[in-house]
Amino acid sequence: MLRLLLCREISFQFRTRLPHGLLVYHNVKNPDRIDLDPYALYVIVEKGQLKVVHVFGKHSTSVTVGEGLNRDEWHSVMVRIDVHGARLIARVDNSQEEVYLKGLNHDTNYGVSTNLPSVVLVGGLSSEEKLHGVKYIIESFVGCIRNVVLSSGKAASDLLPITPLVATKHENVNEGCADKCYSRHNLCFVGSRCINHYYDISCDCFGSQYEGEHCDIFTHTMGRKTRSLFRASYHQKLMYKQHKEALSKISSAVDIGPPLIKKDVYLNIRGMRSDKFALRRIIKENIELLERLNRIRRTHGLSNSYNTRKRISQTKLHHVVRRIDHIESENVFLGCRLLKVKPMLSRSGLAVSARSSSVKFERSPISLKIREKLLMDQLLHPKVYLDLEVKNIRPLGRVVIQLYTEACPEIVLEFARSCSENKVHLFNFIRIFPGLWIEGEIAVKNRLLSRPNFQHDINIIRHEANSGILSFAKRYVNTGFPHGLFNFTVSFKPMPVLNGERVAFGELLAGHRVMACAQDYGTKNGKVKKQILVVHSGLKAYLGV
Structure with missing residues (x-):
């Protein structure tokens, strides 16, 4: 029994001379009892290649690997389904391909929580399976199959073989693979x-x-x-002569002439004519829609628009013009003040009397806004991004992080500097604990981080607020970081137990799904199965006002 909740794998060896045939078929018995979407797994030899098809509901995922597999030589096959990573892996000899399974949920997998009896057919379909409406009807396999191993486990790295493995039915199967x-x-x-x-x-x-x-x-x-x-002998020669005479008198009882083709039926001329007019109508409607959208874009939706009542938002140009007018008014006021100032000393070097030098200034009604709220937010709460990739496999995606300077100025400054200068070689993820956090380190040259008692505030960010909290151990505040290394973690879930134990200095704004995918490459003891790299980093751009 193969459980849909677990990761599963099947491996075997085969040889054949035919370019087509069904090697393995896996299906679930009585799926209507728990309202399960249709599921099936096919391992096929097609045109001399290995093709694996995974069907779940309305989604079908296939992968093809290898070539020239019908030359009567032994080939080793491995097919694995990683339900947690939603991956389908197929390998033939030294060739391997990997695709993502369509329609599979990361959290609920196949949407079932109970064990279901399933059937695994090797070499072809039984008469019982053909009657239940199999999606792919494939020719039975003609050749040899050996060393069939079924394995399952909670994770792709913890697969164990199912033993004992005993076949229950044998139809048109002979044991042994003797060359006749x-x-x-x-x-x-x-x-x-x-x-x-x-x-x-x-x-x-x-x-x-x-x-x-x-x-x-x-x-x-x-x-x-x-x-x-x-x-x-003479008797055999006589039989052969009679056989040749009989063959010369044979006439074919089957009409081998070309069949009569009904053009209207096969070509569907009426349907093609209606499709032609429908295509013309759709193209005409699309052109009219594009013209309407172009007109709306040029007039900003002021006329002939679906959103005539919606207020048009102010653009960046309006803010810039207002800012320039404000600066010009301040410059005018400053110039007026400078024109009214009188010198404290005369040309001869004598002091001017207090009566002549007393000038009264009125307070400016316009106050100069040096530190605006948005500018301060850009400086104190910078946003950086990291593009992650699984080494030599696939890109994971981008995560956006907001840093808080008031939590720990030295740490935030060094982190933002490393990201803004795109020094991706300084980042290294050393441990991944699924369901806990991912631990990384940055090679830095700032000696201030190696000194103890640097400035920090442990209550700026609470760990139970959200997942994706960046933090470091509190003990580094008293001892300082090891020279040249800055260690930090990113949590996978809210963890109130870390309040008071770790200093949080940032949080994840985007990329939570990327972090969820990164958990698949970790183990219980934190060892990384596949190295995760930072391929690009930078400082998130701001819109000026």
């Missing part, structure tokens, strides 16, 4: 080539001077006449 060309069934004469078809053999007489089913008839050419010398 090396048995007593080989009746081909010396000089011909025996071809093994597993269920029968045939003799290839090409290149020899013999013919017949077993290449036992010698043919000798003399001019235009051909003489046949039999290695048989």
